[in-house]
Amino acid sequence: MSLDYVKFAPGFEKFMPKEYRDMVEHGPFGKKTTVSQMGSFKEILEEHPMCAGCAMTLFIRLAMISFPNPEDTITVGTAGCGRLAISQAAIPFVYGNYGDQNGVASGLSRGLRLRFGDKPKDVVVMAGDGGTADIGFAQTLHSWIRKEKFTTIMLDNEVYGNTGGQESGMTSQGAVLKMAPLGKKFEKMDMVGMAKVAGCVYVATVVPNNPRRVEAVIKKAVLIAREVGPTYIQAYTSCNIEYAIPTDKVMEDAKNVEDNRYKFSEYISEEAKQYLAERYGYKEFLPKPAAAVTQA
Amino acid sequence: MSESLETAVKTNPQGDPITSVAAAPKTEVKKDPHADAKKQRVVTPEHMFFEAPRTKEFITGSEAAKEAVRRANVDLAIAYPITPQSETMQLVGVLYGEGYVKEYYRGEEEIGVMAAIAGGSRAGVRCFTATAGPGTLRGLEGIASWPGHRLPAVAFFTCRVVNAPLAIQPDNIEISYLLNCGMVVFHAENQQDVFDFLLKGFTISEMNDVTLPVGVCCDGFFVTHARGYVRMPEKGIKLPPREAWRGAVPVLDAENPPARLSRDAPVQKSNFMAYNIHAVWQQEVWAAVERSRKYINQYMGGLCTAENVEGADAIIVASGSAAAQSREAVRLCTEKNIKVGLIKIRSLRPFPTQELRQLCKNAKLIVIPEFNYVGWLAKEVATAIYGHSKAKIIAGPHVYGGQSMPVELIVDEVESGLTGKKSTNVPLSAIMGTDVDQGSVSHFMQNI
Numbered sequence A: 001m002s003l004d005y006v007k008f009a010p011g012f013e014k015f016m017p018k019e020y021r022d023m024v025e026h027g028p029f030g031k032k033t034t035v036s037q038m039g040s041f042k043e044i045l046e047e048h049p050m051c052a053g054c055a056m057t058l059f060i061r062l063a064m065i066s067f068p069n070p071e072d073t074i075t076v077g078t079a080g081c082g083r084l085a086i087s088q089a090a091i092p093f094v095y096g097n098y099g100d101q102n103g104v105a106s107g108l109s110r111g112l113r114l115r116f117g118d119k120p121k122d123v124v125v126m127a128g129d130g131g132t133a134d135i136g137f138a139q140t141l142h143s144w145i146r147k148e149k150f151t152t153i154m155l156d157n158e159v160y161g162n163t164g165g166q167e168s169g170m171t172s173q174g175a176v177l178k179m180a181p182l183g184k185k186f187e188k189m190d191m192v193g194m195a196k197v198a199g200c201v202y203v204a205t206v207v208p209n210n211p212r213r214v215e216a217v218i219k220k221a222v223l224i225a226r227e228v229g230p231t232y233i234q235a236y237t238s239c240n241i242e243y244a245i246p247t248d249k250v251m252e253d254a255k256n257v258e259d260n261r262y263k264f265s266e267y268i269s270e271e272a273k274q275y276l277a278e279r280y281g282y283k284e285f286l287p288k289p290a291a292a293v294t295q296a
Numbered sequence B: 001m002s003e004s005l006e007t008a009v010k011t012n013p014q015g016d017p018i019t020s021v022a023a024a025p026k027t028e029v030k031k032d033p034h035a036d037a038k039k040q041r042v043v044t045p046e047h048m049f050f051e052a053p054r055t056k057e058f059i060t061g062s063e064a065a066k067e068a069v070r071r072a073n074v075d076l077a078i079a080y081p082i083t084p085q086s087e088t089m090q091l092v093g094v095l096y097g098e099g100y101v102k103e104y105y106r107g108e109e110e111i112g113v114m115a116a117i118a119g120g121s122r123a124g125v126r127c128f129t130a131t132a133g134p135g136t137l138r139g140l141e142g143i144a145s146w147p148g149h150r151l152p153a154v155a156f157f158t159c160r161v162v163n164a165p166l167a168i169q170p171d172n173i174e175i176s177y178l179l180n181c182g183m184v185v186f187h188a189e190n191q192q193d194v195f196d197f198l199l200k201g202f203t204i205s206e207m208n209d210v211t212l213p214v215g216v217c218c219d220g221f222f223v224t225h226a227r228g229y230v231r232m233p234e235k236g237i238k239l240p241p242r243e244a245w246r247g248a249v250p251v252l253d254a255e256n257p258p259a260r261l262s263r264d265a266p267v268q269k270s271n272f273m274a275y276n277i278h279a280v281w282q283q284e285v286w287a288a289v290e291r292s293r294k295y296i297n298q299y300m301g302g303l304c305t306a307e308n309v310e311g312a313d314a315i316i317v318a319s320g321s322a323a324a325q326s327r328e329a330v331r332l333c334t335e336k337n338i339k340v341g342l343i344k345i346r347s348l349r350p351f352p353t354q355e356l357r358q359l360c361k362n363a364k365l366i367v368i369p370e371f372n373y374v375g376w377l378a379k380e381v382a383t384a385i386y387g388h389s390k391a392k393i394i395a396g397p398h399v400y401g402g403q404s405m406p407v408e409l410i411v412d413e414v415e416s417g418l419t420g421k422k423s424t425n426v427p428l429s430a431i432m433g434t435d436v437d438q439g440s441v442s443h444f445m446q447n448i
Helices: A018-026 A055-066 A082-086 A101-116 A129-135 A137-145 A191-198 A211-227 A247-260 A270-280 A290-295 B002-007 B035-039 B045-051 B061-070 B088-098 B110-123 B134-138 B140-145 B174-178 B191-205 B272-300 B321-335 B353-359 B376-385 B407-419 B438-447
Strands: A073-077 A093-095 A122-128 A151-156 A202-206 A231-236 A265-268 B054-060 B076-079 B103-106 B127-131 B154-159 B184-188 B214-219 B227-233 B304-307 B314-318 B340-345 B347-349 B365-367 B392-394
Touching: A055 A082, A055 A122, A055 A151, A055 A211, A055 A231, A055 A247, A073 A082, A073 A101, A082 A093, A082 A122, A093 A101, A101 A122, A101 A129, A101 A137, A101 B076, A101 B103, A101 B110, A122 A129, A122 A211, A129 A137, A129 A151, A137 A151, A137 A191, A137 B110, A151 A211, A191 A202, A191 A231, A191 A265, A202 A211, A211 A231, A211 A265, A211 A270, A231 A247, A265 A270, B045 B191, B054 B061, B061 B088, B061 B154, B061 B191, B061 B227, B076 B088, B076 B110, B088 B103, B088 B127, B110 B127, B110 B134, B110 B140, B134 B140, B134 B174, B154 B174, B154 B191, B174 B184, B174 B214, B184 B191, B184 B272, B191 B214, B191 B227, B191 B272, B272 B347, B304 B353, B314 B321, B314 B376, B314 B407, B321 B340, B321 B407, B340 B353, B353 B376, B365 B407, B376 B392, B392 B407
Parallel strands: A073 A093, A073 A122, A122 A151, A151 A231, A202 A231, B076 B103, B076 B127, B127 B154, B154 B214, B184 B214, B314 B340, B314 B365, B365 B392
Antiparallel strands: A202 A265, B054 B227, B184 B347, B304 B340
């Protein structure tokens, strides 16, 4: 990388805005930061125009802290609430057309690989449930089928929040929303199942009220996508406006939903396990010693 | 066992030796399929376009496109087989196999392809794709956003019918949709133009003060599937690679500070600054289209060409395959002692407005034959020369839906236009100029 681009040209320090100076002096670039250090460093996403109590914003903040290499990460998104926050971060963001994020990411990651070879340039797609499972469905599935090496994160608020609360494919059956005046008539789409069938080598579902788990999941997904294959994270990021969740109950709702129908799940291919163990020292994926296996 | 197989001669039931079985494995050393591509050497655009000796080959338009891509140092090409556009993208696949194109894949459909071209261009690599007709329109949301994102790339549109009933025949109505995207648009007449316009398109697209996609159009089948003579420099040379830092807007490689447009979405907000930012950005896109003129003049020898225009009573203005038919019409007219000139328009965006005003100044009649129903070129020409020429403008003849254009149709229009005889092929409403019924003209301009 060129960490240089986040540094000041000599002599210009005192003319730079405070925000910028904080980012250079106390930001996460070139350092290892974790969610447990939140509040002690300048995050790449702080100010944003999202609604009060928005769980999606918390998740995006946690995800951005968790990027293993923020200085070499490029995010790709589409229309929706999420991009209003993602676009404010101090890392590049591609805001393309409606639902084209996985197509853009395919060309982007292949192009970056041509230019930078093995030097990691992490491409992370962050789009909503509508962008990923409805309008962008073909491009999402085909990027997985083609084994495109980047991470797809669905910010699943189970509704078209940004356009004012219409039903999406990820809305649960029965939910009454705009465009579903009698309640949604079919089930929530099984994107996790489809991700596995389409060839994702790492698939996880997560809610934002467990920051360390979010961090672990994001790190694994981004690292695996560098060399092994496509990875998919589906995050429950409730819309407290459209689902009328009181702002002080957003985390409680997330916990309830997690307990009832959005349980933490993680699928990781054998190849991905081996890769994490060998390349990044993930001890839990190291092959068990022969003696231990026989004892068991 | 393997020895006995090698010696046995297989025969069919009639006793004839079967020759279509797989040949015995050759023992010679396996040749590197990329060997020739690796030997290609980079030359300057000037050398490629003007100095390198050229040899003539008799090839199809799709093959001409392939040969242009071979010499264009393309990094990423993405294909989709719209039925039956042309062989272009599968031939580019052959180039990928040979190592002339570094990365290549078959996309899911055109929206996905155009999105991935946008991603590749943002990554800073040189991108190419081709599509046609319904594929162009399907991908148009993406294509129309390339100029605003200032994404250099070259797309080849091998035009065909887009409207229902579904057909696969040539018809260039899709160009009218491309004209207002903010990209540079060329219209190739023949196989030679396809080769030259594509190759030069890459260089023009990546000029710092342009930084725009270039669309090269041609009329499907007439150009893509038919053969013509193409003069080309040797295969062993290629253009310099794309220099990612050179663009007017930084690429998204996390090596350069990201462009504000990509980073924020300020234009999304409903306030004066948002409107202002978007307005200024659009102005800049079209200003970049204007700035490409000098490179089109430099590398392509002008936005249009003029043949026999000096002293001509009538001028035929045409682009694409219509220009080829018009050239023959000019020859027939000359035999009849009618003084007719031909202006062939190569660049539709930017449009040769000043050139046309100058060239059409003294013409009495302008005939604009087109391979589409709506007459988009006639409107462009009429708008460009409005107030600068007293000529009667005949927006026609038109053929569409796969029809070919008999040269006699064009000759008829020239003759009837000059003599005042009523045309049998062009309605009165498609005849414009100072001496015609303005009500009919407005009918044509508004209705189509």
